[in-house]
Amino acid sequence: MAKKWDIMITGCGGQGILLASEIIAEAAMLEGYDIKKADVHGMAQRGGSVISTVRIADKVYSPLIKYGDADILLAFELLEGYRVSKYVRDDGVFIVNTQRINPMPVASGREKYPEGLEDKIKCNAGRVVFLNALDIAKELGNFRAVNVVMIGVLSRLMDLKLDSWKKAIERLVPAKHLELNMKAFEKGREVVG
Amino acid sequence: MDKELLSGNEAIARGAYEAGVQVATAYPGTPSTEILEAIGKRYKGDIYCEWSVNEKVAVEVAMGASFAGARALSAMKHVGLNVAADPVFSLSYIGATGGIIIVTADDPYMHSSQNEQDNRNYGRHAYIPVLEPSDSQECKDYVVWGIKISEEFDTPVLLRLTTRISHSKSIVELGERVESPKPDYVKELSRRVILPAFARKLRLKVIKRLKKLAEFAEIFPENRVEMNDTKIGIITSGISYNYVKEVAPEASVLKLGMVYPVPPYMIKKFAESVDDLYVVEELDPFIETEVNRLGIFPKGKSYVPLYYELNPERVECALKGEPDPVPEMPEDAPLRPPVLCPGCPHANVFYHLHRMKMIVTGDIGCYTLGALPPLNAMDTCVCMGASVTNAIGIEKALGRENAKKIVAVIGDSTFIHSGITGLIDAVYNKGHSNIIILDNRTTAMTGHQPHPGTGKTLMGDETFELNYEELAKACGATYVKTFDPYDVEETAETLKEAFEHEGVSVIVSKRECALLARDRWKEAMWVDVEMCNGCRICLQLGCPALGIVDKKAVIDEVLCIGCGVCSQLCPEDAIKTHKEASAKEVK
Structure with missing residues (x-):
């Protein structure tokens, strides 16, 4: 069977999720795949939960992934990763940034950020990679590079050429931030042994 | 052939380019906004494009271009077509000189909207054909088809998108731009002046046209x-x-x-x-x-x-034939509702309105989030401009003596869209309305488009900048003032004065949107834990950068842009900039 990837990306508004899904789609397009990618703009982006889907195959119809069918979950925030974990296949791959961003009900002290999410996520997944992408991005000097660190990890788990990833990043990241983002991409790649 | 990964909206823009469209107009509205943004970014050399002040204006400008023989496109979100319905129904009778397409982007599930109306119904209602693409390639192709159908059948064409089409990306094969007709105005009284005698004849034309379109539907290759x-x-x-x-x-x-x-x-x-x-x-x-x-x-x-x-x-x-499935979501995951951004200049205004126990009529924009806890500072939100007019109605019902407890809150772009008529109504009908224009120097909710209050156009040109104070005075408001919402004292005083004023008051809360300003703000605020007594007053701002840990306030240094409002609110003086903190250590 031909290759196909159904990728779900989740996190909070403002984490650079749209750019991450653009890079994935662009890299796959460079290798001749058909692509459908779905995002939600507007109100949800104001700090709310954000979900983006990228589907890659020889021919793709629906931009949305069927419940329980995602191959890979790229979670930019721990709670958001846990929230949609049932969308992923039983033997699916989870890449989870362990960064915690308190939602308003938690920040205001009305609810608690749930504990033990790493273990719960592990139960739902075939393979899991946990990393703190925020710490890596901060070491590089810009916390906004979290998204490209995540792309670096993903690139080790998808069968696309390194060159396609690099070209996609070059095309989509503003020139003045390119060097930083290339470093972030490499750091992400080093996470997977 | 060149291929590109385009969203449905970007593909509509490309289609307008390839179809030889010469004039494109819109008022921003999710999920339609990126259509005109893409035209402004990529095709403004070939297509005149504008952010119109509202959807009715947008359609009328496009219509005028069609009268003069140019090809035109006007785009809006589904509820925008309600605003533009008046000219659209007449346009159906008048028909197309230059081809004309109305794009409606509907929002099933109301991702970013107040209702779920299905605008295909406008096609049946107004006797105009409706095209509905299913991916980005079709978005582009259907604009080209739409212009052809419009010119051949002498009809406007409704192109209906939904959020998933507008905001999904897929691969599009690019084509060349066709040559457009040279605009030339020819007077045609009997179709463009829709006096009853002319309209009666046009009505028959419209019915006949629909029959011909149904015949065409049998051979239309996209069916x-x-x-x-x-x-x-x-x-x-x-x-x-x-x-x-x-x-x-x-x-x-x-x-x-x-x-x-x-x-x-x-x-x-x-x-x-x-x-x-x-x-x-x-x-x-x-x-x-x-x-x-x-x-x-x-x-x-x-x-x-x-x-x-x-x-x-x-x-x-x-x-x-199975029941509608409901995806299983973990019950122990707290929800993450959308919130006002860290440093949002609107937060302080809402903080005060809540404390003053005002009846707040709200409007459409990011600031509608001020209705949610902890701000809880909005009572109504209906449609563009309704804050001002709803406030008039509440005042008329409750009586003049209660006018001081009622305030309308409206964004800058929304005020220009349809708040001005309400202001004139308030003055004309001897009201005592209080109106706050939340001027964050942009159309923020839809992704920061310029508008008449910003002095910039979609084409990137400098233009006349609307002066809210002068406008409000000319309309007859008798208390008019601009204040800085980052200044807590000034905000409190201005609100108090305005609400106590007898006639109509218009006050402008002027401060650039925090999302635009954040790159220029460097220093996050900082909490001195020893001084914090855990009173939680700062948390009432609903700022996402503020939280509470072990009964003490904490500030997320990644999110905080250093606006300083929380620091002014703190009764213990416990919130400082790092500079203030280090100065204290030196002492």
Whole structure:
């Protein structure tokens, strides 16, 4: 069977999720795949939960992934990763940034950020990679590079050429931030042994 | 041939370029905004484009261009078409000199909207053809088709998108721009002055036109049958087509690229050739009703839900006759509702309105989030501009003595869109309204578009900058003032003065949107834990950068832009900039 990837990306508004899904789609397009990618703009982006889907195959119809069918979950925030974990296949791959961003009900002290999410996520997944992408991005000097660190990890788990990833990043990241983002991409790649 | 990964909206822009469109207009509104943004970014050399002040204006400008023989496109979100409905219904009678397309982007599931109206109904209501693409390639192609149909049949064309089409990306093959007609104004009194005597004749033209369009629908190549197993036949269109292909690849499909008028013969033939006939469509039974009118009764809305967006699993269950599936979500995950951004200049205004126990009529924009806890500072939100006029009505009902407790809150772009008429109404009808214009120097909710208050156009030119104070005075407001919402004391004083004033007051809360300003703000605020007494007053701002840990306030240094409002509110003086903190250590 031909290759196909159904990728779900989740996190909070403002984490650079749209750019991450653009890079994935662009890299796959460079290798001749058909692509459908779905995002939600507007109100949800104001700090709310954000979900983006990228589907890659020889021919793709629906931009949305069927419940329980995602191959890979790229979670930019721990709670958001846990929230949609049932969308992923039983033997699916989870890449989870362990960064915690308190939602308003938690920040205001009305609810608690749930504990033990790493273990719960592990139960739902075939393979899991946990990393703190925020710490890596901060070491590089810009916390906004979290998204490209995540792309670096993903690139080790998808069968696309390194060159396609690099070209996609070059095309989509503003020139003045390119060097930083290339470093972030490499750091992400080093996470997977 | 060149290929590009484009969103549906970007593909509409490309289609306008390739179809030889010369004038494009819009008022921003999710999910339609990126159409004109893309035209402004990539094609402004070939297409005149503008952010119009509202959708009615947008359609009328496009219409004028068509009168003069140019090809025109006007784009809006679904509720925007309600605002523009008046000219659109007349445009149906007048028809097209230069081809004219109205793009409506509907929002099933209300991702970013107040209702779920299905604008295909406008096609039936106004007797105009409706095209419905199902991916980005079709978005581009249907603009080209739309201009052809418009010019050939002397009709405006409604191009209907939904959020999933507008904001999904897929691969598009690019073509060349066709040559446009040279604009030339020719006077045609009997069709452009719709006096009753002329309109009666035009009405007959419109009815005849619809018949001709139904004949065309039979041969329109974008209405096509994909014959497969004949056990199940599905009539579908738009995004639903993709879900059908995904979950029922074996079924025979009649895909309608034009959903109004439908091709009667094609539908009858398809219905006869399959055992079990379904109609799969999002929202209203629009195609189903048309099919019913042919005396055919497929499985439609009794199987496919009438509400919210469809998706592959919902369509799969509908076709199996199973109940609508609800995805299983963990119960122990706290929700993450959208919130005002860190440093949002609106937060302080809402903080005060809540404390003053005002009746706050609200409006459409990011600031509608001020209705949610902990700010709880909004009582109503109806449609663009309704804050001002709702406040007038509440005052008339409660009596003049209660005017001091009522305030309308409206964004800068929304005020220009349709708040000005309400202001004039308030003064004219001897009201005592209080109006706050939240001027954050941009159209923030839809992604920061310029508007008449910013002095910039979509084409990137400098232009006259609307002065709210001068405008308010000219309309007859007698208390007019601008204040800085980052200054807590100034804000409190201005609100108090304005509400106590006898006549109509207009106050302008002026501060650039925090999302635009954040790159220039360097220093995050900082909490001195020893001084914090855990009173939680700062948390009442609802700022996402503020939280509480071990009964003490904490500030997320990544999120905080250092606006300083929380620091001014703190009764213990515990919130400081790092500079202040280090100065203290030196002492």
